[in-house]
Amino acid sequence: xxxxxxxxxxxxxxxxxxxEGGIPIGSVLVHNGKIVGRGHNRRIQKGSAILHGEMDALxxxxxxxxxxxxECEIYTTLSPCSMCTGAILLYGIPxxxxxxxxxxxxxxxxxKSKGVEVVVLDNDTCKTMMNDFIKAQPKLWNEDIGE
Amino acid sequence: xxxxxxxxxxxxxxxxxxxEGGIPIGSVLVHNGKIVGRGHNRRIQKGSAILHGEMDALxxxxxxxxxxxxECEIYTTLSPCSMCTGAILLYGIPxxxxxxxxxxxxxxxxxKSKGVEVVVLDNDTCKTMMNDFIKAQPKLWNEDIGE
Numbered sequence: 103x104x105x106x107x108x109x110x111x112x113x114x115x116x117x118x119x120x121x122e123g124g125i126p127i128g129s130v131l132v133h134n135g136k137i138v139g140r141g142h143n144r145r146i147q148k149g150s151a152i153l154h155g156e157m158d159a160l161x162x163x164x165x166x167x168x169x170x171x172x173e174c175e176i177y178t179t180l181s182p183c184s185m186c187t188g189a190i191l192l193y194g195i196p197x198x199x200x201x202x203x204x205x206x207x208x209x210x211x212x213x214k215s216k217g218v219e220v221v222v223l224d225n226d227t228c229k230t231m232m233n234d235f236i237k238a239q240p241k242l243w244n245e246d247i248g249e
Numbered sequence: 250x251x252x253x254x255x256x257x258x259x260x261x262x263x264x265x266x267x268x269e270g271g272i273p274i275g276s277v278l279v280h281n282g283k284i285v286g287r288g289h290n291r292r293i294q295k296g297s298a299i300l301h302g303e304m305d306a307l308x309x310x311x312x313x314x315x316x317x318x319x320e321c322e323i324y325t326t327l328s329p330c331s332m333c334t335g336a337i338l339l340y341g342i343p344x345x346x347x348x349x350x351x352x353x354x355x356x357x358x359x360x361k362s363k364g365v366e367v368v369v370l371d372n373d374t375c376k377t378m379m380n381d382f383i384k385a386q387p388k389l390w391n392e393d394i395g396e
Contacts (some may be wrong), residue, residue: 142305151307152299165292168395188335188356191298193395209335219382248315248340 105177105199105223112177112201113227115142115155120223122147125239125246126231129155129178131163131195133170139163143166145246154246155179160193172180173196179228181208191216201228205236206247252324252346252370255279259324259348259372262289269294272386272393273378276302276325278310278342280317286310292393301393302326303333307340309351318342326375328355330394338363347376352383353394 107146108130115128119142131139141158144150153161156178181203182190190198190213197219203210208219236243255277262275266289274358278286288305291297300308303325318340328350329337337345337360342364350357383390 129385145312149312151310151312151340152304161297163298165296165298165392167392171395177282184338185332186335188333188338190333191335192330193298245312245314248318 103169105221108137108177109179109199109201109223109228110174110224111137112179113139113225113231115140115159115227116179116231119143119147119155120231120235126235127155127178127180129159129176131159132175132177134173137246140175143246146242152185153158153225154186156182157189160189166193168194177201179225180232181206181210181222182213183208184212187212190218190225197221199223201225202232204229252368254324254348255284255322255324256326256346256348256370256375258284258287259302259326260378260386261374262287262306263326263375266294267378267382272389273382274302274325274327276306276323278306279319279322279324284322285321290337290393293389299332301330301333303329304336307336313340315341317370326372327379328353328357328369329360330355331359334359337365344368348372349379351376352379366384 113126116126120126124146125143128142139159139162144153175197179201187209250306259275263273267273272290275289286306286309291300326348336358351380
């Protein structure tokens with residue numbers, strides 16, 4: 103299993119968000135080795151309070167059954183916040199692959215406590231993207247994480 | 250403080266959802282005694298995996314600062330699932346008023362453990378709506394809660 107292939111797709115989504123003037127966080131939902139949904143944070147682009155990267159990827163995957171999600175993994179460039187964590191738990195996605203958790207540490211412990219496998223890749227591209235964004239747009243970033 | 254006034258608005262949202270052929274769960278976000286966002290479950294109407302009632306109300310409230318949410322209460326006809334709970338925690342909404350939790354018990358303990366005030370009204374209209382829906386559409390209901 104090569105995590106980088108799918109993480110790179112999540113990074114492409116994050117970069118797309120940045121190009122749109124948005125917050126550079128991207129995500130892909132993978133079902134049995136195939137991307138079934140991709141998305142990125144659209145707070146700024148859509149004036150959205152709920153479209154974080156993972157939420158956007160889930161939304162773009164459409165309506166699915168519980169059994170479908172149990173065969174999925176979700177990739178995200180950044181450690182998932184409590185909302186995205188809750189969505190992952192709601193749908194019983196068994197594995198989360200995270201680009202980095204050094205700029206923001208989400209609810210990884212809650213995921214693990216519910217039996218979700220959490221892999222943190224400590225990816226430099228993800229870290230640089232977020233560090234640069236937080237430095238450039240601290241107010242926007244705080245809004246996105248409710249701080 | 251009369252909870253019924255705002256719960257009734259959440260019930261109106263749930264009924265609107267039912268009229269649209271959707272899942273009858275509604276929510277309103279209240280800021281300093283005034284409704285600033287209202288919504289209902291739109292899984293069926295929009296083919297959405299993320300628009301639960303509370304998420305729709307938050308989305309329709311637009312982008313807000315952390316300070317704004319700290320002055321809010323959220324009303325929902327049904328006990329909030331892990332996704333909606335996560336969104337409430339992300340934004341630091343300090344109080345959740347729940348129509349009923351007998352047809353579905355969400356993450357109320359998690360909310361309380363994080364200091365959120367949780368009020369359950371045990372409302373008969375909410376219970377009847379959900380009981381009737383679950384009986385009529387068990388597959389749709391299971392899809393909505395990832396079961």
